[in-house]
Amino acid sequence: MTESRILNSRYDVGDLIGRGGMADVYRARDIRLGRVVAIKLLRRDLARDPVFQTRFRREAQAVAGLNHPSIVAVYDTGEEEIDGAGDHEVKAPFIVMEYVKGKTLRDLLKAGELTPESSVRYTLGVLEALQYSHRQGIVHRDIKPSNVMVTADDQVKVMDFGIARALADSAATMTQTQAVVGTAQYFSPEQARGETVDARSDLYSAGCLLYELLTGRPPFTGDSPVSVAYQHVSEEAAAPSTHNTDLGPKIDQVISTALAKDREDRYQDAAAFSAALRAAQDDRPVPRDRGDATQALAVMPMSTQAMVTTDAPTRALSTGSDAPSDAGEDHDGGSSPDPAEHTTAMAVAAGSSPATGVQASVEEQHTESSLFGHDDDRNHRDEDAEHYRTSRRRAWITVFSILAVVVLAAGAWFFWNWTQQEQERNATVAVPNVANLSLTAAQNQIYGSNLIPITEEVYDPKVKAGTVVGTDPKAGSQARQQSEVHLLVSKGPEQVTLPKDLAGQSEATVRSTLDALGLEVSNDVKRENTATVELGSLISTNPQLGEKVKAGSSVELTISTGKVTVPSVMDLDEDKAREVLADKAVGLNLAVETEQNPVLKPGTITKQVPEAGQDIDQGGTVTITVVEEPGPSAPPSSSDGAGSGSADPSGGSSDSANPSGSAPTTPKAADPSKKGNGAERSHPTNPGKPSK
Template sequence: MSEPKVLSGRYEVRALLGRGGMAEVHEGVDNRLGRRVAIKLLRSDLARDPSFHTRLKREAQSAAGLNHPGIVAVYDSGEEEFVESGGSSVSVPFIVMEYVEGQTLREVLNEHGTLTVDEALNVIAGVLAPLEYSHRNGIVHRDIKPANVMLTPEGDIKVMDFGIARALKDNSGLTQTQSVVGTAQYLSPEQARGEVVDARSDLYSTACLLYELLAGRPPFVGDSQLAVAYQHVGETPQPPSFYNQNIPPAVDRLLLHALLKDRDTRYQDAYTFREDVLAARDGRPMSFEDDVEATQAYPMMTPPMTAPMAHANEAEPTPETGPVSAIMTNQEERPPQKRSRAWVWIGSIFVLLALAAVALWVYEINKPPEVIEVQVTDVANMDADEAESALIQQGLRVDRDEKYSAEVDEGKAIETDPPGGQTVEKDSVVKLIISSGPESVKVPDVSGETEEQARKIINDAKLQAGTHISQNSPDVEKGVVIETKPGDGQEVDVDSNVDLVVSSGMVEVPDVAGKTAEEACKILEGDDYRLGCKTEEVETADHDEKKVFEQSATGGNEVKQGSEITVKVAKKPPEPSPSIPSVPGGIPTAPGDDDGGDEDDKDDKDKKDKDSMGGGLFDDWSEGIIGN
């Protein structure tokens, strides 16, 4: 398991809590203070866009200056370098915030449906309190919606996500870019028209939120954001009781007043709106109900019914009840007065022109920007940084990735996706594929395997079994692999040749001449040769005694494993017996005397010969004959 990311050496990033259009929110821990936090990280695919850096920084600055129990607190912010899959680094901004247990109102609506009247009014009172505080401190939220309001298990309300908030004194941005900022279903008419917003825009969005909590849907819905924005600008909403009959008339009047198109006629501050919310909850009169002119500002609306029934039930509203009350009680409207047909036509034309102008204006500010296309540069074989720079200069965003390649050197570009030469929109993301060199694998250990099995293992490892190298071995069976070249465990390129060193089953005999019998046998029988040893002593005076002078297999010759080698060891021959010399008359003389010893020896020998042939009688006879 990989180690958790730690930001600024302090904030440990843990489980993902949720994703938004701009950022991801993770659970985290402040290791310095030991407290649980929420960490908002800019999405990695937006990290190279300076405008999103600015938005997250503005959110941190806006919320950090607001210290209210109903606003999610910001503790810290910063930037952290992240290494992308391609090896390049990118600076990602983050915000460290208060961790809030609970659910967003969007989750509550999805899981439980609409709230009761009292619950909805209490929630909105909880939203308006922190908004009053932020407005007093010069900050407009500009994106009040169910997903940005949390309800804790204790029933507390927390407003969060000041991502598009702006100071009241800051008039830049919207009018310059002519862009609509916010979420379509909760846009105020001035936001939809691209005008500078103020605190009253937040109050309109809060009214849209209350409407959805009660009716189960926003006041305006449509097939597109443009259609919804158009309705905010030019249409009057149905009272929420049209969708939920349990809503009392006082709440209808409250919401229709809060949703007036002209911001000068609806609620001017969060405090007054909140007081009226509590008044409607408690059955007390609301602030605008004492103002006859204000109550008469409501447009006439009727619930859907057939045309004859509608005219039958229409009645003229009185100053005491106002038009909203007339709608609620389905009273009859006074008969229409006769008017000049010309004025009717003129009025109709003006209305049509006004609607056409509004429609054109809404289309202009929301029409898609002009598409600028560029042709992707062919960056094959360029250095990685050089290739990325070339693509960025074209106005493209680059996402690096790596791929093994035996044809392209490591660190150079292989290709792009889309490929070079293809036309794409400017600011598109182009994947840049960088070579990480040839794919390498480890040589498998095939020692002890038969050559056939070893070749199969090597080929299965994306390598090529190469040359058969025969090698003598004292203990590896014939035909079995001793080792590989390169050796096992070494990193080599895919499809490299790996030679096999295979046992021949033979052993090269060592030369033990001149060794003693014990030394010779120790060498032959040792681990290097593992041969048998037989000694044979031979009497000879021609070689050193007790030394090997001959062996049955000459040193350097090859024999089968375990063969027996006979070594001949020199043995000293026995000494010859010494001779005893004699002298005439039978008196022995010492050898070496100079008194005719050699001659005496000869005579003695002759005498012995004679004795062997017949003894002294023959000798005497022969001497007599000779003497005569």
């Protein structure tokens, strides 16, 4: 457990609020500005690795210049010295960030609090943040639900630029250990292949994010990150409307473009993605952000397309099979004479009408045939005509029969296909047994059974928090494919006991223990003086230690200040004062100084430092001044009172100083060498005894 500490003589580090792959996040207070911040500190076991130190410092450099309401702000950076190997000291870097109080999109997704409208709104916020970071030359490279926070006022905050890079450095997709960075379920095909990345890679991840928010599942799932990465590279994701029937084809079109394998086929920037998503949300035509030849042909007028595809063959057919394709046009751009008109002109030039010419030709043929003796040719022609008419009737009957068979076959096929789809839609599968598994493992099994998992938290005294208790419907029962299965996830026992051994523990240890028990710590932390509990440690709690409380309830802490309030000993003697200060509840030392005072009774305490009511450190010393008994007075010498003519310091005789002639009196303690400054320090083990 980490003790409470101060970083850079400014940040008071509090409890642990998050833990990532390479850093721990603590809640802290900026002593200078009096505000709550979040401190991201590189883990001590990784601080000795220069690779992780470089990545951590790159994150600070990446986000230090980003100032956008949808991106978590960075206030300060620094380093903490920790013990290294031998005498070598290692500096662990840290980042001071904006403290965001809210939930991640992962939490909202697990709780089932997302709707299609809110999912689109949050994705638009992420795209605004990406548009700004891309404009600043920064690629995030790890967009996923757990890296997007939603504040209490519904504001999106994109965080964790831990693997971000500048666009100019985007070629370094691999780390120094040649491991692909990112999260398998959300990274782009080029990240999976280890190729260069750019802003369009973030847009692919944003498409995966939107897909999961709308359907409750990522576009690709698998047993391992490798299998998921393979699907990103080689397989097409199912349309979102197949998992959520409330979605329309326009949303499918937007997500299909965002998840294109070739980045040239995706949206080229976040603004284009946002415009398409807003159009789909408003049920407007989705704009296309690509201007290739296919699109140009697609928007060409139908008359023009018909001209391009059919005009030349039609002209060739009108001029005969052996005519060139441009026979219908002369070199001057005009039209050539119609072939029928040309034939008619030839017939008129011969001196007959077209009909007359044709009739004459037939009659000549008939006359010629009669000359050769074929008188029954007319009968043969009648038989041929009848045979032709019969053949046509049979052909039409055959055609109609074939059409009827085709229609019946098509109807039968559609009916069979419909029944198969209905059977598949109504097919049931057994609900797998996922009890005592982690939430992620249970979700993968439910997805693998073609079911949709819905997370629901319950109290359970036997199953630890975060582990699946069971399912609804129960394991083994039959459920329709693509139906919802509720995963009952344990929140731990409904009531927990406050450990008695927390008394005397550090505040950070107490907070971590209570958080592990599913309890919250009240923001109103009391500070009290005590002689028995060291500075920063727990004195008591409310509810008291040892009591049972409901999970999730708030606990008030009383923490030691490391100081003791000085009691008053002015009305006591030295022995009684020593006894009061030595009491276990006070725990202070006593120092005694003495002074002579002819007015006060010996043993009287005349002064106390510090005074009563003041706070001093635990185990401190209280100094008292005690009146001592006066020492024996020396007898007056014979020269003191003999002779009336002795000199007086004032310059006169003793007779003049004592007109009555009586012997002068000697005041007590008149010797300044013995009295000194009026106070003497006694031996600590024998208070009150005058020093010699």
